[in-house]
Amino acid sequence: MRSKEREMKMTEIEIQQERISELIKLIQQNPSLKIVPMVDSELGGDDFSYYMGKWGKAEIDEVYHEDERIYFRSYDEEELGEQIFGRLESSNPAWDSPYLEERTKEELDEIKWGKAIDVKIDLP
Known part of the structure; x- marks a missing residue:
């Protein structure tokens, strides 16, 4: 049974216990x-000082912090690449697209990603 289907048949407490066990x-x-x-x-x-959430999934991912933003490699790397491309394009209008893509890839490759345990805190 797929994870989503299985979760639909589980109680809220069972889901919480499973997610905490995985963490x-x-x-x-x-x-x-x-x-x-x-x-x-x-x-x-x-x-309010605190807000109630619920345990989401926990997983190993690579993270990168930039100012107040945190990027997760598994789902933010493409967006980060688009941001780098846009910044390079606007500051270097004479560069053609293939060169911009090459420079974007170089900058992405230089990012120091760090491994972490990512724990989602979801809406209740």
Whole structure:
């Protein structure tokens, strides 16, 4: 049974227990990795000190911090490449597309990604 179908048949507590068990397993297998809790942007607000969320999935990923933004290689690398391309294109209008793509790839290759345990904190 696929994971999504299986989760639909599980209770909320069973899902929570499974996700926490997976997190504990990842921590035990990778004790030197930083744990990065990632809170769904819809959870935040201005009126209260804390907001209730629920445990999302935990997984090993590579991360890169730039200013206030954190990028996850598994799903943000393409967006990061597009940002680099756009920055290079606007600051070097004489460069043609193949050269811009080459320079973008070079900059992406220079990024120092760090491995971490990514833990999603989802909407309840």
